[in-house]
Amino acid sequence: MIKVRELSFKVGEKKLLDGLSFDAHPGELLAILGANGAGKSTLMKLLCREMRPSSGTITINDKALMDYRLEDLAKTRAVLSQHNTLSVSFQVSELVLMGRYPHFKQKPTEEDFRIVREAMEETGITHLASRDYNTLSGGEQQRVQLARVIAQIYDSPNACLFLDEPTNGLDLLYQQQIMELARKLADRGYCVVCILHDINFASRFADRIMMLKQGKKVAEGLPIEVINCENIHETFSIKVKLMACEGYNCPLVVPATILK
Numbered sequence: 001m002i003k004v005r006e007l008s009f010k011v012g013e014k015k016l017l018d019g020l021s022f023d024a025h026p027g028e029l030l031a032i033l034g035a036n037g038a039g040k041s042t043l044m045k046l047l048c049r050e051m052r053p054s055s056g057t058i059t060i061n062d063k064a065l066m067d068y069r070l071e072d073l074a075k076t077r078a079v080l081s082q083h084n085t086l087s088v089s090f091q092v093s094e095l096v097l098m099g100r101y102p103h104f105k106q107k108p109t110e111e112d113f114r115i116v117r118e119a120m121e122e123t124g125i126t127h128l129a130s131r132d133y134n135t136l137s138g139g140e141q142q143r144v145q146l147a148r149v150i151a152q153i154y155d156s157p158n159a160c161l162f163l164d165e166p167t168n169g170l171d172l173l174y175q176q177q178i179m180e181l182a183r184k185l186a187d188r189g190y191c192v193v194c195i196l197h198d199i200n201f202a203s204r205f206a207d208r209i210m211m212l213k214q215g216k217k218v219a220e221g222l223p224i225e226v227i228n229c230e231n232i233h234e235t236f237s238i239k240v241k242l243m244a245c246e247g248y249n250c251p252l253v254v255p256a257t258i259l260k
């Protein structure tokens with residue numbers, strides 16, 4: 001479980017995050033929504049310990065994030081970041097095996113190879129195993145990276161998974177596949193925190209949504225509680241209409257002008 005309390009991050013006098021508090025639970029997918037510049041990536045970098053907060057605390061499974069040894073942290077949280085281009089070429093299976101680096105000493109064990117195979121199967125990339133990562137399409141690369149992070153926390157049932165805009169640049173099918181995988185990982189018991197730009201994907205796949213504006217929380221709760229015209233206007237400065245859609249437990253959001 002992740003507990004964030006009064007988290008702030010300043011650069012000079014500018015507050016990128018301002019007194020943010022929230023929890024994320026095992027078995028839950030928490031989506032973070034916000035306009036460009038709202039502070040989402042800053043939050044992600046603090047959660048990953050890529051940066052130190054100016055003030056406030058983050059605990060994962062009741063231990064302060066700053067108190068983790070690096071090798072334990074690598075088994076406690078995995079990160080799918082936005083920019084995954086590689087300057088050197090790697091075979092897909094080698095890249096997925098990198099997820100196991102925190103787990104083995106000198107050589108991967110049979111168990112590590114088994115986990116790599118299962119992670120590749122789960123993300124539908126087994127047929128790409130011997131391909132050069134740099135020759136894959138964006139959507140294929142994203143699934144390879146997801147296989148790597150799945151392999152990293154495969155045998156750590158209390159782990160957290162941080163996904164920074166995992167659907168960025170993907171076509172509709174790949175977006176759907178990535179979100180279904182994220183959902184599956186939450187259902188398996190991982191605590192999944194996911195930055196998204198698509199409100200409809202967030203309400204469809206997330207258990208809870210937190211909306212940010214200028215480093216502060218606008219709203220937090222179940223999709224059905226927080227996805228409304230007021231919160232979306234406050235967060236994104238855009239008027240929207242909500243449309244009921246059969247089979248969805250939350251209305252779809254469309255920009256109001258399109259419906260004129």
Ligand SMILES: Nc1ncnc2c1ncn2[C@@H]1O[C@H](COP(=O)(O)OP(=O)(O)OP(=O)(O)O)[C@@H](O)[C@H]1O
Pocket residue numbers: 011014016034035036037038039040041042043
């Ligand atoms: N090192 C820095 N120095 C000054 N300002 C910064 C720094 N890093 C980020 N910012 C600013 O802080 C704000 C929040 O940035 P952040 O990347 O967290 O936003 P975001 O919500 O992830 O945006 P996007 O949706 O565009 O990715 C932005 O206005 C950004 O320009």
